[in-house]
Amino acid sequence: MTFYALTFALLGVGLYGLLAKRNMLKKVLGLVILEYAVNLLLVAVGYRAGRGAPILQPGEDPAAFVAGSVDPLPQVLVLTSIVIGLGATMLLMAMVLRLHQRYGTLDVDRMDRLKG
Amino acid sequence: MDAILIGLAAFLVLGSVAALEMKHLLSAVITVGIVGMGLSILFLLLGAPDIAITQVVVEVIVVTVMIRATTRTADEEPGPPRSLATVVAGVGAVLVLVGVGVAAFAALPRFGAARPMPSDWYLAQASTATGGANVVTAILLDFRGYDTLGEATVILVAIAGALLVARHVRGDGEAGGGRRPPPPAAKPPASGSEAAGA
Numbered sequence: 051m052t053f054y055a056l057t058f059a060l061l062g063v064g065l066y067g068l069l070a071k072r073n074m075l076k077k078v079l080g081l082v083i084l085e086y087a088v089n090l091l092l093v094a095v096g097y098r099a100g101r102g103a104p105i106l107q108p109g110e111d112p113a114a115f116v117a118g119s120v121d122p123l124p125q126v127l128v129l130t131s132i133v134i135g136l137g138a139t140m141l142l143m144a145m146v147l148r149l150h151q152r153y154g155t156l157d158v159d160r161m162d163r164l165k166g
Numbered sequence: 167m168d169a170i171l172i173g174l175a176a177f178l179v180l181g182s183v184a185a186l187e188m189k190h191l192l193s194a195v196i197t198v199g200i201v202g203m204g205l206s207i208l209f210l211l212l213g214a215p216d217i218a219i220t221q222v223v224v225e226v227i228v229v230t231v232m233i234r235a236t237t238r239t240a241d242e243e244p245g246p247p248r249s250l251a252t253v254v255a256g257v258g259a260v261l262v263l264v265g266v267g268v269a270a271f272a273a274l275p276r277f278g279a280a281r282p283m284p285s286d287w288y289l290a291q292a293s294t295a296t297g298g299a300n301v302v303t304a305i306l307l308d309f310r311g312y313d314t315l316g317e318a319t320v321i322l323v324a325i326a327g328a329l330l331v332a333r334h335v336r337g338d339g340e341a342g343g344g345r346r347p348p349p350p351a352a353k354p355p356a357s358g359s360e361a362a363g364a
Binding site: 051052053054055056057058059060061062063064065066067069070071072073075076078079080082083086089090093094095096097098099101102103104105106107108112115116119120121122123125126128129130132133134135136137138139140141143144145146147148150151156157159160 | 195325332
């Protein structure tokens with residue numbers, strides 16, 4: 051339970067960075083932390099204490115393998131999520147650099163002021 | 167074992183707070199890199215070596231790109247801090263979310279407790295049905311291959327979008343003082359033809 055609570059705390063830290071920071075790079079960092087937290091939560095749900103990675107060793111008994119490995123399905127989906135998160139972060143960074151070039155600042159509030 | 171997991175998770179939380187509250191952007195990016203590496207160790211301890219490897223690779227790429235962006239956009243003095251109402255509203259929203267999440271997960275089985283899994287079938291069938299010893303990659307590339315195809319499509323679209331948006335970013339790289347969008351100092355129309363010719 052403590053572990054789940056800490057994961058949710060990490061999620062809260064990321065969301066705080068996304069909401070309350072003015073610097074856009076800090077906002078991106080907040081989003082990256084948010085992704086960390088979600089991925090960690092999903093893997094933690096698939097975790098079984100005392101069991102190993104879902105990789106079959108040579109000569110291992112199949113029945114013992116099924117009983118002795120953690121849930122592989124969340125791991126698969128998290129693997130997908132990490133790679134897609136990388137793509138989304140790259141797109142965001144491109145937008146941040148473009149906005150910095152356009153407005154000469156990373157500060158969201160200053161960008162708002164330059165509009166008028 | 168539990169103590170190590172909880173200690174690492176606490177390290178991640180503290181490191182994230184430190185990264186977000188740091189004044190220096192480069193230090194913040196590097197701190198997030200450290201947090202990502204800690205997360206990778208945590209994945210390894212949770213029995214997910216494939217995710218740990220992927221996390222390291224992704225972390226290196228993200229930190230490299232962000233350091234590049236940081237050095238390009240450095241030297242901006244921070245504006246006045248956000249108003250108290252904004253910060254209170256943000257922290258309040260976060261606390262509500264975290265509270266609801268913790269309460270919801272309190273109703274689920276304990277962390278790490280043994281319980282039946284729907285993916286026992288995958289574990290039992292993977293080696294005979296696909297010939298792969300690693301069940302995670304067997305599911306990723308075989309049982310759920312279309313899912314991975316969709317993932318590759320999303321990556322392709324994201325990278326194409328990033329290239330399209332970043333196409334013009336390199337433009338004024340050498341101009342140290344070019345902070346505003348219309349930086350050309352010389353406005354007279356006479357210099358226009360010169361610039362076009364050059």
